[in-house]
Amino acid sequence: MSKIKVGVIGCGSIAKHRHIPEHAANENVEIVAFCDIVEERAQEYADQYNAKAYTSFEELLKNEEVDAVSVCTPNSLHAPISIAALNAGKHVLCEKPMATSAEEADAMIAAAEKNGKKLMIAHNQRFVASHAKARSIIESGALGKIYSFRTAFGHGGPENWSADGSNSWFFKKELAFIGAMGDLGVHKTDLLRYLIGEEFTEVAAFVEGSAKENSTVDDNAVCILKSESGMIGTLAASWAYNGGEDNSTVFYAENGIMRLEDDPNFSLIVEYKNGNSERHSLGVIQSNEEGQQTDTHVVEHFIASILDDMTPPVCGNEGKKSLQVILAALKSSETKQIVRV
Incomplete structure (x- = not known):
């Protein structure tokens, strides 16, 4: 079975402490891309994981190798980046809160349905x-x-x-x-x-x-x-x-x-x-x-939902509610x- 190739968009603390280590620890995942507006941050992780570094999420989403993304950006960008990723044919694990309005949340859910991709919100x-x-x-x-x-x-x-x-x-x-x-x-x-x-x-x-x-x-x-x-x-x-x-x-x-x-x-x-x-x-x-950085099991459930073609446990509708x-x-x-x- 081939691995799910993941891109991480936003390389701040939530990515550093949760998403990146949990993706890296998952035997079904290969992290292939990192994106951050601070180029050094993305490059540092890219070097560490033998991946590509981007400063533009649009450029990362053009990478056909990427199957799924973690959206770890400031809250106001969750919806626009998630929708762009879903429309680019990527599965999306988005940090909470999923959006800044019910309308944005609806647009994310619609994009996931239209493109037949998984959308999970990182409520751990x-x-x-x-x-x-x-x-x-x-x-x-x-x-x-x-x-x-x-x-x-x-x-x-x-x-x-x-x-x-x-x-x-x-x-x-x-x-x-x-x-x-x-x-x-x-x-x-x-x-x-x-x-x-x-x-x-x-x-x-x-x-x-x-x-x-x-x-x-x-x-x-x-x-x-x-x-x-x-x-x-x-x-x-x-x-x-x-x-x-x-x-x-x-x-x-x-x-x-x-x-x-x-x-x-x-x-x-x-x-x-x-x-x-x-x-x-x-x-x-x-x-x-310090010392309390335990596995949240969020990535594990997200990746399993892709592999087993199941609705993620915290799907878009759950995140919206x-x-x-x-x-x-x-x-x-x-x-x-x-x-x-």
Whole structure:
């Protein structure tokens, strides 16, 4: 079987820490092209992997050898580059948030369908061991009816992670479109949808930019979400958790409480109201902190969906549904109204 030949578009931190090593570790992949507007970045990886370097994504997409691309650019470029790649006959793995509007997301989905190519959005929270286990517990009915939840994703900000530090595109609205809500919040809307198996119907939110100087995007957001069946809960996304990362989710249900990534020793804890409890140590959740760069399994699922001709687990439609909750939160914050998704 011949290998899937991959091009990486955007060679910043997410490519460096996630996409490139995961493609390189996959026995079914050969990385053949790198593109970045900073030529040295693309060239450095090209030299390392015996691949071609580009400064123009259009030029990379003309390379007929390339079967699939990872789109690891600033958020505002996700849709235009993904659509161009799909129209060039390439499969696309796109970073989150997939787009800056529902219209852009629809155009990406349409391009994938028209060209018969795979489109996957890099929401990695679904593949965390504790989250996969939590979904099976919820589906089993052991918790009974879920009444409420709280989830948070916060750290000290992308300046500690981005290739460009405090001068990063993450802080520039014209490139990022959205701050902590797009960087972190959209991961949690995707996770919650996956865990509860329901869509969210209403959102109320405060989305603020108070913690980062020289930034034109949000860095602190708190949202209240309501699902189809009336489940309610909060989602917090922040670049101002300066003492360490919070990546926890807690469900409050008829038969007890389930805690995910909320305890340093156990990644999943269920405390039942009858006095029983279960504690699972299922390995660390991936994090930007040193030594926590675990495999996200995103590339693995993307490549498998191409080889097996299956719909990717986080396809364009899934990415759009998770994006729409975030867009509703922005609208709620602007209008001071509860917004229907």
